Amino acid sequence: MSGLSGLESWLQNNEKGCLRERESVGGGCINDTGVVRTDKGESFFLKHNRNAHESMFECEAKSLKIMADTDAIRIPRAYYYDDHCLLLEYLEPGKRKDNYWELFGQQLAAMHRHTAPEFGLDFATFCGTTLQPNSWIRDGYHFFAAQRLMMQGKLAHEQGYLKRGDMEQLERICHRLPSLVPEQPASLVHGDLWSGNAHTGPEGEPVLIDPALYFGWREAELGMTALFGGFPEAFYQAYDEAWPLETGWRERLPLYNLYHLLNHLNLFGGGYLSQVCGVLRRF
Incomplete structure (x- = not known):
């Protein structure tokens, strides 16, 4: 646990004790993660990355x-952070409630009802290790085109994954967004909501972790939930009952997911190229 002197000072200054043991927890590919315990019996969740x-x-x-x-x-509550680590409330996973997915759909809809007059956020965030720009803009189509699709597309082009013709297809999609996507408010969205970021709390309740936060289209959030296998149908039904979705929302999900596929292409390589090109051709 070298390089954590700032964290150790915070623990002692807040009478939490001294670090005594660490139990590694898998599931992430960016940071070292684990449960840490102090000599006073306190438990926390620690994310550590010396190259963050x-x-x-x-x-x-x-x-x-x-x-x-x-x-x-x-x-989860964040207690301490610096350039290399983040100390969080440890929510030990319990047995999922029988209505976990229904509750999740209802609660996510409730979070999405928190809206802003413009799209973006006061600060840039990260989707994986990719810096995600969030400059405020009133036009959601312009926001998604410039700060999501074209931003990732330009990165992929610079790395040699996308050719000039692919970029032209991407630009045409951006111009067509107003005819492809219904108007939506700027909702507070988690931004990277796949199954790995849907945690279960001590009482079996839904918990959100690892956000790529911004105010954006709520349908785009649902797109990410469907990208890697999808959530159970009970989740989508409960969401739709809590805040009804526009007709045809399922057909639009691959369009929103083009952003995440491009991000995975840039982060992990050409294995995602065929999926990206498939969406480009479709829309």
Whole structure:
């Protein structure tokens, strides 16, 4: 646990004790993660990365606080962060409630009802290790085109994954967004909501972790839930009952997921290229 002197000082200054043991927890591919315990019997969840972007853990801590302030869904509290680590409330997973997915759908809809007059956020966030720009803009189509699709597309082009013809297809999609996507308010969205970021709390309740936060289209949030296998149908039904969705929302999900597929292409390589090109051709 070298390089954690700032954390150790915080624990002692807040009478939490000294670090005594650490139990590694898998599931992430970016940070070292684990449960840490002190000599006073306190338990916390620790994320540690000596090569992290200097603002990554600060952004995550601020994002968790914003989501928690909605009182819509359970969010772990962030206690301490610096350039290399983030100390969180440890929510030991319990047995999922029988209505976990229904509750999740209802609570996510409640969080999405927290809206802003413009799209974006006061600070940039991270989707994986990719810096995600969030400059405020009133036009949601322009926001999604410029700060989501074209931003990722340009990165993929610079790395040699996308050719000129692919970029032209992407630009045409951006111009067509107003005819492809219904108008939606700027909702507070988690931003990276796949199954790995849907945690279960001590009482079996839904918990959101690892946000890529911003105010954006709520349908785009549902798109990410469907990208890697999808959530159970009970989740979508409960969401739709809590805040009805526009007709045809399922058919639009691959369009929203083009952003995440491009991000995975840029982060993990050409294995995602065929999926990206498939969406480009479709729309």
